[in-house]
Amino acid sequence: MADTMQFDLVSPERSLASLQAAEVMLPAAEGDMTVLPDHAPVITTLRPGVVKVNGPEGAADFVVTGGFVEITSEGVSVLAEQAHAGNEVKKADLESAYTFAREQAEKASDEDKSAAEKLVADFAQLLEDME
Amino acid sequence: MPNLKDLKNRIDSVKNTRKITKAMQMVAAAKLRRAQEAAEEGRPYTARMNAVLGGLAASVGGSESAPILLSGSGSDKVHLLIVMTGERGLCGGFNSSIVRMARAKAAELKAAGKTVKMITVGKKGRDQLKREYSDVMVNHVDLSGIKRVGYANAHEIARDVLDRFNDGEFDVATIFYNTFVNVAVQDPTEQQIIPASFEATDDEAGTVYDYEPGEDEILKDLLPRGVATQIFSALLENGASEQGARMSAMDNATRNAGDMIDKLTIEYNRSRQAKITNELIEIISGAEAL
Numbered sequence: 490m491a492d493t494m495q496f497d498l499v500s501p502e503r504s505l506a507s508l509q510a511a512e513v514m515l516p517a518a519e520g521d522m523t524v525l526p527d528h529a530p531v532i533t534t535l536r537p538g539v540v541k542v543n544g545p546e547g548a549a550d551f552v553v554t555g556g557f558v559e560i561t562s563e564g565v566s567v568l569a570e571q572a573h574a575g576n577e578v579k580k581a582d583l584e585s586a587y588t589f590a591r592e593q594a595e596k597a598s599d600e601d602k603s604a605a606e607k608l609v610a611d612f613a614q615l616l617e618d619m620e
Numbered sequence: 621m622p623n624l625k626d627l628k629n630r631i632d633s634v635k636n637t638r639k640i641t642k643a644m645q646m647v648a649a650a651k652l653r654r655a656q657e658a659a660e661e662g663r664p665y666t667a668r669m670n671a672v673l674g675g676l677a678a679s680v681g682g683s684e685s686a687p688i689l690l691s692g693s694g695s696d697k698v699h700l701l702i703v704m705t706g707e708r709g710l711c712g713g714f715n716s717s718i719v720r721m722a723r724a725k726a727a728e729l730k731a732a733g734k735t736v737k738m739i740t741v742g743k744k745g746r747d748q749l750k751r752e753y754s755d756v757m758v759n760h761v762d763l764s765g766i767k768r769v770g771y772a773n774a775h776e777i778a779r780d781v782l783d784r785f786n787d788g789e790f791d792v793a794t795i796f797y798n799t800f801v802n803v804a805v806q807d808p809t810e811q812q813i814i815p816a817s818f819e820a821t822d823d824e825a826g827t828v829y830d831y832e833p834g835e836d837e838i839l840k841d842l843l844p845r846g847v848a849t850q851i852f853s854a855l856l857e858n859g860a861s862e863q864g865a866r867m868s869a870m871d872n873a874t875r876n877a878g879d880m881i882d883k884l885t886i887e888y889n890r891s892r893q894a895k896i897t898n899e900l901i902e903i904i905s906g907a908e909a910l
Contacts, residue, residue: 501771501852503661519832533832534841568668
């Protein structure tokens with residue numbers, strides 16, 4: 490079994506990280522998950538939260554506002570709408586996405602309401618954790 | 621024969637023009653490099669996104685539960701044309717080639733009895749289209765104040781478009797932009813974004829993914845992002861194309877100005893020589909008369 494796998498983090502504007510990782514912790518839609526090398530192929534969406542990477546080159550944190558992740562046996566690719574390296578992220582960076590989520594929650598129809606409100610709650614949690 | 625002073629002024633003014641076009645060319649070259657880099661960096665995201673969506677669309681596409689962003693609203697009566705042009709001119713045929721394409725499409729749709737609506741991105745497109753289509757323009761996106769187009773801009777456009785789609789304002793959306801081929805060649809492109817169409821990718825076919833939550837939920841979440849991504853990559857392509865077009869247009873203009881200066885200089889020298897010869901003749905014939 491391979492010890493490491495390829496980890497890629499790309500946003501629409503640029504590629505933020507591309508490194509070897511031993512494990513990746515993801516804020517997946519249905520709960521946090523940890524991915525080890527040789528994982529079964531999965532595609533899942535992400536909640537706003539922190540992606541943690543542990544690897545031979547050290548650990549790294551990235552704050553993402555949402556997006557999705559593609560996991561194969563060779564690696565993990567995170568496609569984040571907005572992503573920041575964990576140590577340089579500021580609250581102001583996330584404010585616009587948070588506001589948008591709240592707006593959406595307010596005007597969401599009944600069937601989407603709970604999902605939209607959950608998104609807002611996730612954001613609130615993330616912002617709280619950052620303090 | 622034009623007098624010497626006029627010619628001299630003319631030459632000076634063309635020289636000034638050449639300086640300006642030369643400067644604009646160099647600015648465009650610098651901006652082009654940046655725009656190309658931006659387009660380059662956005663490519664992995666777009667490619668992945670399309671691959672994943674393509675895979676999902678292929679497996680869910682046929683079923684009845686497919687989201688309307690994918691399957692369409694069931695009719696194709698109202699078409700929305702999103703026309704992306706530059707904010708500024710002096711870039712050769714860049715703006716007009718897109719406008720021409722959009723116009724042809726609009727005329728074709730009208731002839732087929734469809735309703736046409738338009739959103740313009742960039743001032744030049746609006747200026748060229750507003751005489752004919754001002755009554756069907758539903759929105760204009762102004763990017764003139766933005767130095768570097770970011771995903772946020774694309775997201776905003778996508779949001780507006782999706783809101784309109786959800787309100788049932790249109791059935792089919794098409795974007796018009798220039799694909800960047802190289803500095804000399806930009807390819808006007810029309811691309812249908814709603815209902816979304818993805819090219820089937822063969823290399824993905826080998827892997828069977830688990831989807832978490834279900835395929836439908838993921839698709840519902842990803843499709844709006846797919847639209848935003850497509851708009852974003854169109855904006856980037858368009859940005860690079862605009863600078864490329866401006867660069868080659870300004871290069872031509874600089875060369876033209878150089879040719880013109882050469883021609884005018886020859887004319888100037890000839891006139892001056894003629895004048896000198898004339899004066900000599902006058903002096904000589906004056907001397908002979910004595």
